[in-house]
Amino acid sequence: MEVVVRNGDSLWHYSQMFHINLQLINDSNRNVDHNNLSEGQRVRIPGFTAQDYQIRPGDTLWSIGQRRSLPLEAITLVNPNLDEKNLNVGQTIKVPTRITWRLVDSGQSYDYFKLMNDIKRLLEVYPFMQIPVIGKTVLGKKIPEIVIGTGEKRVHYNGSFHANEWITTSIIMTFLNDYLLALTNHNLIRGLPMFPLYQQSILSIVPMVNPDGVDLVLHGPPEIENWNKRVVDFNKGSTDFTDWKANIRGVDLNDQFPARWELEKARNQTEPGPRDFVGEKPLSEPEAMAMAKLIKKRDFVRVLAFHTQGEVIYWGFENLEPPESEDIVKEFSRVSGYEPIKTIESYAGCKDWFIQDWKRPGFTIELGRGINPLPLSQFDEIYQKSLGIFLAGLYM
Incomplete structure (x- = not known):
């Protein structure tokens, strides 16, 4: 106003x-x-x-x-x-x-259009946010970052690296909306005042890393010359993209980072498709490159990547994580009920690269349980369980 x-x-x-x-x-x-x-x-x-x-x-x-x-x-x-x-x-x-009510349009299919519309509505009411663009997708969609806070501690959250995990974007945006409401209405969340967190930290959010892929899952092939046929070919002739994880070029964006990438390449798909193709080289895709540039630029103290499913939190990589990672993940587990798992045989992910190159805490949080894409009937349960993690990411 x-x-x-x-x-x-x-x-x-x-x-x-x-x-x-x-x-x-x-x-x-x-x-x-x-x-x-x-x-x-x-x-x-x-x-x-x-x-x-x-x-x-x-x-x-x-x-x-x-x-x-x-x-x-x-x-x-x-x-x-x-x-x-x-x-x-x-x-x-x-x-x-x-404003005492949520503006975010959660609880339903959440595509790129809804994301950008919600960001616009939030910015009109909460202009203390900043919305830089960190890059563009293969199809030219702008990838927005949301920045909020004034402190020295820089924390990063992201969602929808994988296209069929788009519910993570809706969960993240709902938390953002509740955080903004609490700041301007002097409300507590889980008994905690939010303004000290605003003063102590700068929260960076990339709510949808993979907009092209999300829209492909929710709306089918794009009406763009060449791409319509190409993605169907990548999908082995099927027009059902429900299980699609990759970006529009059939590259898994969370297998794109230079953290033992060669190991991931050796055991995964050798050509573009719905999942597990690591690309021709690390950071070949514009979406992964945008995330890498952002992380290099912002000097985050920790990175939280939200995925689905399993209700687990992965917090280690090659024993390169600092001792504080274990303290943080114990708190994440306490407030959510999620199981901490130090590591699995998986490489080339965003949090893997962050831990490897910065020796700082990185986490992959697998929201919910079931088969991706998780049904919206789980939304409220997922949000309530993960809310403590969003908060602890700021106060720890």
Whole structure:
């Protein structure tokens, strides 16, 4: 929500008026001189939207504000040209409304369009987020990163490396939405205040690493010349892509990282297909390259990759993980009930490469139980079990 600055206003004044932490207002207005607001300037107030309201008989701005637990001046800030002494029945004005509900469209099939639409809606209400683009897919879709927080500890979460594991994106975005709601409404999650986590950490999220693959699973072959036939050929003539894990070129993106990649290549598929083809060389695919560049750039203290299924957490690689990894995974297990497993005979994954090259904690969290893609009927159970991991990833 935008308000129009009056003479003498300050961001601190808006913080008090709307009961929003000043840091969140400052971070929502990065291009504004916080100490020198100009009359008529527009600034953004996070956690609110300005909704249309039709004047009813007997209404005054004071009475409308009372019903919304807002002072009269909060209404005048979003209606700068309104004559408050001359309200007419049926007249439409804007009224600040605190967002207390989820905006993310979870609980149903979650494709790239839904992701981008949800990001847009969240950014309108929570402009203290930043949404850089880390790269593009084979088909040219932008891969967004979501960045939130101001601290020194940089933590990264990602989802949908594998196309038929798209429910991970919906789970991650639901957590993000709940985190934002808690920040702007001063709510606790699992008894924990969220603002200290915002101050202590910077959370980086790539909610959908593999948009082309996700859309292929959910909608079938793309209507793009050459690709329609090519992916069907990769899929051995079948138009059922339910079990497809790879990107649109038939490369498994979580077998693309230079961490014993040659071992994974030797035992897996030798040509493009729905799963387990490692590509012609490490980081040959634009989606994997985008993730590698992001990790190199951001200097994360830990990386959490969300997959499905099994309710287990893999936390080691070639005994290169630091001692703190075990402490962290014990906490992840405690808050989720998931089983910690140090390692399995698997190589070339994103967390493997992170552990190998940075000697820092990396985790692959396998959400839910069953056959991929997991049914949406499991959504609430998966979310409740994994919520503690999302939080512990920030407070540990």
